[in-house]
Structures are given as structure tokens and as C-alpha cells.
Amino acid sequence: MTDPLARRLRAVVREAGIGVALLLVVAFFALFAPGFLGETNLSNILTQVTINLILATGMTFAILIGGIDLSVGAVMALCAVVGGTVMQAPFLPPWAAVCAGIAASLAVGMVAGALNGAISALWGIPSFIVTLGMLNVARGSALEVTDARSIYDFPDAFLAFGSAHLFGLPLMFLLALGLLAFGWVVLTRTVFGRMIYAIGNNEEAVRLSGHRTLRVRVAAFTITGLCVGIAAMVYVTRLSIANPILGVGFELNAIAAVIIGGTSLSGGRGSLFGTLLGAIVIGVLGNGLVLMGMSDFSRQIVTGAVIILAVVLDSYRARLSAAG
Amino acid sequence: MDRRLFLGSCVGMGSLLLPRPLRAAPGAAGAGRPKIGLVMKSLANEFFKDMQEGAVAYAGKRGDFDLLAVGIQSETDIDGQIAAVETLVARGISGLVIAPADSRALVPPVARAMRAGIKVINIDVAFDPQALARHHVDIAFVGPDNRAGARMSGEVLAHALGQGGKVAIVEGNPGAENGAQRKLGFMDAIGAGGLTLLDSRTAHWETEEANTVFSNMLTAHPDIQGVMAANDSMALGVVKAIEASGARGRIKVVSFDNIPAIRPLLKDGEVLATVDQFGSQLAAAGLDNVLKELAGQNLTGWIRTPLKLVTGRDVA
Structure with a gap:
């Protein structure tokens, strides 16, 4: 158990599992879904997974530490409408308004995340229930702030980001990838990151060994919230609209990406690389099945079945790697 | 009592x-x-x-x-x-x-x-x-008669494309009565205008989902010339997908609801028509x-x- 090489090997096996699944899905669609491998289509898929990938990156932190965040969809709506409102401030020059809007969105996300983490840590309440409460607080606030109306008409300079490409890839996807890479470094190369895994494995042990777990928990959920704030701005720049009912159910897609990516729902085990693959699997399925001409209802069935299958396979891999 | x-x-x-x-x-x-x-x-x-x-x-x-x-x-x-x-x-x-x-x-x-x-x-x-x-x-x-309204909107598209125009429908929630009526109205316009329906899918009334679903439909059917969206929120997502694919001006959109956010798109001609109820x-x-x-x-x-x-x- 303590041999670092064996541990790394097991981690590779774990991530290879979902990688193999992704390759199979891609190969299947390459054969049966006309136009799947087209350059535009691949770029479309990356655009389509971007928001979920950013949310799932944040969600990975919450799940690794042994929690969950059900509020991300609703907090995302709140971030989008607050950021959007600030961005329309008439007294600011466009560039300053854009910066202020983005800052507001990130701040709202971080505050919501910090509250989630602090409340669940201070009173020892499962984050499941705290974030369920936050879901309603955030959705209600988003409706209150906007009086249930959509916000549109943002500075052109901001909207240009949404469709920009760099090296042939969607700029927003590259941003998501950069965020994920940064998160990966934090999780694997810093003391803070190791603490997240340790708390996810056995919080009591970490506490008894003299570490303060409260701060780590608050920080982990704040990172989740930061990602939500970023995802909200990506949403607005891509669709030029911020509406208080956006993002319903987005938390479930993010959780699915994290779990398909091999991260354990009970915390302490998993990686952001898996989350990347998990998010892409979900995006590829949504895309490929439409290209094949599958009906909406069947598509829903297949997507659900694949999620279950991926987690079943993952349980086998976990047992294998524990035995080996 | x-x-x-x-x-x-x-x-x-x-x-x-x-x-x-x-x-x-x-x-x-x-x-x-x-x-x-x-x-x-x-x-x-x-x-x-x-x-x-x-x-x-x-x-x-x-x-x-x-x-x-x-x-x-x-x-x-x-x-x-x-x-x-x-x-x-x-x-x-x-x-x-x-x-x-x-x-x-x-x-x-x-x-x-x-x-x-x-x-x-x-x-x-x-x-x-x-x-x-x-x-x-x-x-x-x-x-209101949702079916008649959708037909009015659809007929604007039929008129713009002419006989044989290739269209797609973005539907509302499956099971929602107004969504079903609007789809019927679009189908009426397709029948009356001699259009060809290439694909019809739901995006659950939602902008982001419409954006994703429509860009996928466009990959499957690159020859789509027109779109009928069952509400304006979805039309916003469809328009963004059209812009991202570089087909702006080539693919025409009609819709339903007349929400404030659709007005700039009507003005620019990116959306041909919507219906106010x-x-x-x-x-x-x-x-x-x-x-x-x-x-x-x-x-x-x-x-x-x-x-x-x-x-x-x-x-x-």
C-alpha cells in the first residue's frame, strides 16, 4: 500500500479504464455517426463540453474531500445575473465594465462556495444538505436580483471571447483545460492538495494528527465556487444571455463527469484527468447519438445506461487495483 | 349556511x-x-x-x-x-x-x-x-391558438425559403401541451409551404441546450436552410450556433413568444419572425x-x- 510506484500504477490503471471507454465510444461513432470526425464537429464537441468541464473541475475538489456540491447550477445562474448586471453598469467604460462583471461573478461563486464549506465544516452537517439549501438560496436570489427577467445586450468585446479560437481550438475550451491543469498541479503537487485527499479518506485521522481541517474544507468548496463563477461567464459569453433560470440540473452532469472519470463518490480517490475524460465522454455521447439520428428519448436512455455502465466498470477496476 | x-x-x-x-x-x-x-x-x-x-x-x-x-x-x-x-x-x-x-x-x-x-x-x-x-x-x-401562431411564424420561413426548403424544428418540453401545439403549427406550415423537414428535436425550452442540440443537428444535416424554434429562448441558442458555424445569413430562424432579448435579433434579421401572445x-x-x-x-x-x-x- 505504501509503495509509491505500485500506487501510481494503480492510478494509471484507474484512469486508463475511462480512457479505454472513451476510445471505444469515439471509435463507435467514427464508424457509425456520419460527420463525427469532421474538424468542425470535433471543435463543436469541445465547445459543448466546456461549461460542464469547468463545473466538473470544481466538483472534483468537493467530491475528493468527501463532500458534494448540489448548488452549482443555481449558483451559476446567480453568478451570471450578478456579473451580467454589473457588466451593464452605464457609468463604466466597456473594458472596465467587463472586468468588473467577471470579478463580480467570480466573487459571488467564491462566497457561495465558502459558505457551503464553512457551514458544513463548522456544524458538521453533510455538504449534501447544506448545498441543497444553497441551491434554493441562490436560485431565489437570482430571481430576486433580476425580478425573473433575462439580461442581454452585453459589450461586444466580451461576447467576442465566446466564439474565439486559438490554434484551431475554442478559446473557452483552452481556458477550461488550463484551469483543469492548474487544479491538477494543486491536487498532486501541493500540501493543500494532499490534505484534500487525506481528509476525503479519513477526516478524523487528519484532525487527530493535529491538522486543521476546517480551512482546507472551506478552501476546497471555495474552489468549487470559483469554477462556478468562471463557468457562468463562459455561459454568458457563449450565449449572450444571462437568465435566472439557467443551469437547472447542471450539477448532475458535473457529478456524472466526475464519477465516470473514476473519482470515488465517498472521497479520497480520483483525479482531474479522469474528470476531463468523463466530461468528454458525456459530450461525445450527446453529440454522436444526435449525428446517428437517434430520437431524443432513446438518447436519454442510452446516456443514462452508459453512466451506470461506466460506474459499474469502475467498481471492478477499484476492486482489481485494491487486490493487485 | x-x-x-x-x-x-x-x-x-x-x-x-x-x-x-x-x-x-x-x-x-x-x-x-x-x-x-x-x-x-x-x-x-x-x-x-x-x-x-x-x-x-x-x-x-x-x-x-x-x-x-x-x-x-x-x-x-x-x-x-x-x-x-x-x-x-x-x-x-x-x-x-x-x-x-x-x-x-x-x-x-x-x-x-x-x-x-x-x-x-x-x-x-x-x-x-x-x-x-x-x-x-x-x-x-x-x-391563444398556439398552433395557429406557430403556423404564422412557420409560414414566414416557408415564404423566405420557397418550395423544397430544408428545415429543422427545435421543440419545447415533450409532454407540454403548448409545445405540442406549436410543433403541429410548424408542421402545418411545412406542409402548406412544401418544405422538407430534416430533423426535429427537443431542447426543453432552454438556450444552452438548444445551442448544443442545434449545432449537432447542423453537423448531421449541413444542408439545413431554416429553423423553427418553439420559443425565443431556444432561438437565441440556435442563432448562436449558426453564428459559430459561420452560416450567419444562410440559415433563417423563426420562433415564438416575443421576449425582449429576441428583439435585437429581429432587428438584425437573424430571426425573421416571432409571435406575441x-x-x-x-x-x-x-x-x-x-x-x-x-x-x-x-x-x-x-x-x-x-x-x-x-x-x-x-x-x-
């Missing part, structure tokens, strides 16, 4: 007998004015928000009845809406205006309310005729008709409310 409720004396209407409400204390109805319940769908939706504000304004203008307006959590919160009806009955309403979340599930509680002597007017989405027959009630429906006046029209019933008229059938085709010319 019966209690007399008077309509505003200035209107000079008659009075009617009603059973005593379950909880309201005798004489609780302010100055003998009738209480009218308004049950809507989710107030988180701009359309119902407008509708509620229109109703409040109408009640303020008339001043001869008390309005008790309630919304529900989400468009599909059927339980919540049934509970809302029962609560209003318990609060002693004499008239009820309802936009049902489900055209069948809401019939039994509404039929119970009618047996208790409450006058009911159905707005927005019509109750299922068979369900009404089964519960031996006849409720007048005050609302005057949501803010819909609840007011329902209230107007329920007051007529309380005054002794017996209304049945479909009282159509106006629809207006909105194009770039209207927003210039």
Missing part, C-alpha cells in the same frame, strides 16, 4: 349563492367583494411574471374584486399546483382562473372546486376535453371572463385571445 357575495354595486350586477368557505370567518371577504384566485405556472418564467403583473394591474384598475395570485415552483410542479387550488378553495374564493401545469392532472381538483360552486376559467393551456367529460364539467378556455393580458382576460360568469353568464368553449406576428419591421 350560504353566504351572499356582492359584486361591486357600481356595476349593478346581481348576486349569487355560494357555500360557506371552509376556513374563512363569516364576513371575512373585504367589503363583500368576491375573491378571485389566479393559479399560474412558475413565476420564475418571464412569461408568467408578465401575466401576473398584468393581472395585478387589471385588478387594481377594476377595483371590484380581490385577487389572490399564486405561482408554483417549476413548470411541471403538478402537486404544487393542486395544493394551490385546494388552498385557494379553502380561502373562500368564488372564482378561479387557472393556467394548468398539466391538462389532465388538474381536472379533478378543479372539478371539485366547481362542485363547491366556484366559477372556473381556464387560461394559457386548455384542459383535456376527455378529462373534462369524464368529470362531467365544462370549462371555458381563454387563450400578449401574456400580460392573458390572465386579465381570464379574470374578465370569470367575473362575467359570476355575473350570471355561462361561458363555454374556446374564447380566443389575440396573437400577433412580429417581424423585423415591428421592432425597427
Whole structure:
């Protein structure tokens, strides 16, 4: 158990599992879904997974530490409408308004995340229930702030980001990838990151060994919230609209990406690389099945079945790697 | 046990007998004015928000009845809406205006309310005729013809593309009656205009999903020339997908609802047409008709409310 090489090997096996699944899905669609491998289509898929990938990156932190965040969809709506409102401030020059809007969105996300983490840590309440409460607080606030109306008409300079490409890839996807890479470094190369895994494995042990777990928990959920704030701005720049009912159910897609990516729902085990693959699997399925001409209802069935299958396979891999 | 409720004396209407409400204390109805319940769908939706504000304004203008307006959590919160009806009955309403979340599930509680002597007017989405027959009630429906509206919008697209134009439909929630009616209207326009339907998929009324679903449809059918979206929120996502694919100007869009956010796109010609069903006046029209019933008229059938085709010319 303590041999670092064996541990790394097991981690590779774990991530290879979902990688193999992704390759199979891609190969299947390459054969049966006309136009799947087209350059535009691949770029479309990356655009389509971007928001979920950013949310799932944040969600990975919450799940690794042994929690969950059900509020991300609703907090995302709140971030989008607050950021959007600030961005329309008439007294600011466009560039300053854009910066202020983005800052507001990130701040709202971080505050919501910090509250989630602090409340669940201070009173020892499962984050499941705290974030369920936050879901309603955030959705209600988003409706209150906007009086249930959509916000549109943002500075052109901001909207240009949404469709920009760099090296042939969607700029927003590259941003998501950069965020994920940064998160990966934090999780694997810093003391803070190791603490997240340790708390996810056995919080009591970490506490008894003299570490303060409260701060780590608050920080982990704040990172989740930061990602939500970023995802909200990506949403607005891509669709030029911020509406208080956006993002319903987005938390479930993010959780699915994290779990398909091999991260354990009970915390302490998993990686952001898996989350990347998990998010892409979900995006590829949504895309490929439409290209094949599958009906909406069947598509829903297949997507659900694949999620279950991926987690079943993952349980086998976990047992294998524990035995080996 | 019966209690007399008077309509505003200035209107000079008659009075009617009603059973005593379950909880309201005798004489609780302010100055003998009738209480009218308004049950809507989710107030988180701009359309119902407008509708509620229109109703409040109408009640303020008339001043001869008390309005008790309630919304529900989400468009599909059927339980919540049934509970809302029962609560209003318990609060002693004499008239009820309802936009049902489900055209069948809401019939039994509404039929119970009618047996208790409450006058009911159905707005927005019509109750299922068979369900009404089964519960031996006849409720007048005050609302727009979604099918005819969608057909008007679809015909603008048919006219722009000409015979043989290739189109796709982006549908509303499967199971939503107005979504189903709008799809039928689009199909009417496709049939009448000799268009070819390449694909039809739901995006659950949602901008982001419409954006994703439509860019995938476009990959599967690169020859799409026109899109019919069942609401404006989805049209916004469709337009963004068209822009991202570089097909701006080549693919034409028509839609439904006339929300403020669609207006810049109508102006630019990115969306050819949408349909306004005057949501803010819909609840007011329902209230107007329920007051007529309380005054002794017996209304049945479909009282159509106006629809207006909105194009770039209207927003210039």
C-alpha cells in the first residue's frame, strides 16, 4: 500500500479504464455517426463540453474531500445575473465594465462556495444538505436580483471571447483545460492538495494528527465556487444571455463527469484527468447519438445506461487495483 | 349556511349563492367583494411574471374584486399546483382562473372546486376535453391558438425559403401541451409551404441546450436552410450556433413568444419572425371572463385571445 510506484500504477490503471471507454465510444461513432470526425464537429464537441468541464473541475475538489456540491447550477445562474448586471453598469467604460462583471461573478461563486464549506465544516452537517439549501438560496436570489427577467445586450468585446479560437481550438475550451491543469498541479503537487485527499479518506485521522481541517474544507468548496463563477461567464459569453433560470440540473452532469472519470463518490480517490475524460465522454455521447439520428428519448436512455455502465466498470477496476 | 357575495354595486350586477368557505370567518371577504384566485405556472418564467403583473394591474384598475395570485415552483410542479387550488378553495374564493401545469392532472381538483360552486376559467393551456367529460364539467378556455401562431411564424420561413426548403424544428418540453401545439403549427406550415423537414428535436425550452442540440443537428444535416424554434429562448441558442458555424445569413430562424432579448435579433434579421401572445393580458382576460360568469353568464368553449406576428419591421 505504501509503495509509491505500485500506487501510481494503480492510478494509471484507474484512469486508463475511462480512457479505454472513451476510445471505444469515439471509435463507435467514427464508424457509425456520419460527420463525427469532421474538424468542425470535433471543435463543436469541445465547445459543448466546456461549461460542464469547468463545473466538473470544481466538483472534483468537493467530491475528493468527501463532500458534494448540489448548488452549482443555481449558483451559476446567480453568478451570471450578478456579473451580467454589473457588466451593464452605464457609468463604466466597456473594458472596465467587463472586468468588473467577471470579478463580480467570480466573487459571488467564491462566497457561495465558502459558505457551503464553512457551514458544513463548522456544524458538521453533510455538504449534501447544506448545498441543497444553497441551491434554493441562490436560485431565489437570482430571481430576486433580476425580478425573473433575462439580461442581454452585453459589450461586444466580451461576447467576442465566446466564439474565439486559438490554434484551431475554442478559446473557452483552452481556458477550461488550463484551469483543469492548474487544479491538477494543486491536487498532486501541493500540501493543500494532499490534505484534500487525506481528509476525503479519513477526516478524523487528519484532525487527530493535529491538522486543521476546517480551512482546507472551506478552501476546497471555495474552489468549487470559483469554477462556478468562471463557468457562468463562459455561459454568458457563449450565449449572450444571462437568465435566472439557467443551469437547472447542471450539477448532475458535473457529478456524472466526475464519477465516470473514476473519482470515488465517498472521497479520497480520483483525479482531474479522469474528470476531463468523463466530461468528454458525456459530450461525445450527446453529440454522436444526435449525428446517428437517434430520437431524443432513446438518447436519454442510452446516456443514462452508459453512466451506470461506466460506474459499474469502475467498481471492478477499484476492486482489481485494491487486490493487485 | 350560504353566504351572499356582492359584486361591486357600481356595476349593478346581481348576486349569487355560494357555500360557506371552509376556513374563512363569516364576513371575512373585504367589503363583500368576491375573491378571485389566479393559479399560474412558475413565476420564475418571464412569461408568467408578465401575466401576473398584468393581472395585478387589471385588478387594481377594476377595483371590484380581490385577487389572490399564486405561482408554483417549476413548470411541471403538478402537486404544487393542486395544493394551490385546494388552498385557494379553502380561502373562500368564488372564482378561479387557472393556467394548468398539466391538462389532465388538474381536472379533478378543479372539478371539485366547481362542485363547491366556484366559477372556473381556464387560461394559457386548455384542459383535456376527455378529462373534462369524464368529470362531467365544462370549462371555458381563454387563450391563444398556439398552433395557429406557430403556423404564422412557420409560414414566414416557408415564404423566405420557397418550395423544397430544408428545415429543422427545435421543440419545447415533450409532454407540454403548448409545445405540442406549436410543433403541429410548424408542421402545418411545412406542409402548406412544401418544405422538407430534416430533423426535429427537443431542447426543453432552454438556450444552452438548444445551442448544443442545434449545432449537432447542423453537423448531421449541413444542408439545413431554416429553423423553427418553439420559443425565443431556444432561438437565441440556435442563432448562436449558426453564428459559430459561420452560416450567419444562410440559415433563417423563426420562433415564438416575443421576449425582449429576441428583439435585437429581429432587428438584425437573424430571426425573421416571432409571435406575441400578449401574456400580460392573458390572465386579465381570464379574470374578465370569470367575473362575467359570476355575473350570471355561462361561458363555454374556446374564447380566443389575440396573437400577433412580429417581424423585423415591428421592432425597427
